[in-house]
Amino acid sequence: MSGVHSYTVNVLWTGAGTSGTESYTSYARDHEVVVAGKPAIEGSSDPAFRGDESRYAPEELFVASLSQCHMLWALQMAARAGVRVVGYSDRAIGAMRIQSVGGGQFIGVTLHPQLTVADEVDEEAVARIHADAHAYCFISRSVNFPVRISPVTTIVAAPEQP
Known part of the structure; x- marks a missing residue:
């Protein structure tokens, strides 16, 4: 069990909308955390930072x-x-x-x-x-x-x- 273990996690931003980061308020912080072969985790930022409270921060x-x-x-x-x-x-x-x-x-x-x-x-x-x-x-x-x-x-x- 000793040695180096590696963990690969992919994060995909899904909140670009039609204008991307044109301004601080123009985009959603929504994203998905994906590990191969597992269900995606729906993420966002904390609501205090313009995130979606229904998603994990x-x-x-x-x-x-x-x-x-x-x-x-x-x-x-x-x-x-x-x-x-x-x-x-x-x-x-x-x-x-x-x-x-x-x-x-x-x-x-x-x-x-x-x-x-x-x-x-x-x-x-x-x-x-x-x-x-x-x-x-x-x-x-x-x-x-x-x-x-x-x-x-x-x-x-x-x-x-x-």
Whole structure:
């Protein structure tokens, strides 16, 4: 599994209309994110920047990628630790600062992962799962701002085995 992995994503602008970028208000920010063999993702800019609110903004997808990466590592770490996770959800919140000159950057993301486990588990084990997931997540290791984890664990009765 070691080595370099490559990811090809095609982005196609679909918002040229009849006049293209004749002015800042003359074009739509609509586009499609396409990965070969997968459904397209309809994108636009954030509505604050003249985007279509019914489409995904790159900032939303960026925050989602941090959440997805943490989830996938947390599930792997739980399996390794013998913790039986039967449900997972997250409410990820990203904060971005916009500068007066128009640029900006993310200043932090907080993940609120909720693990649902089938058996009693101590909070130290859950904390280790999240710490290890955070340490291994490729995306959180690649950003230059803090990614905070604020987990919740719910224990449910183990499902009956057939």
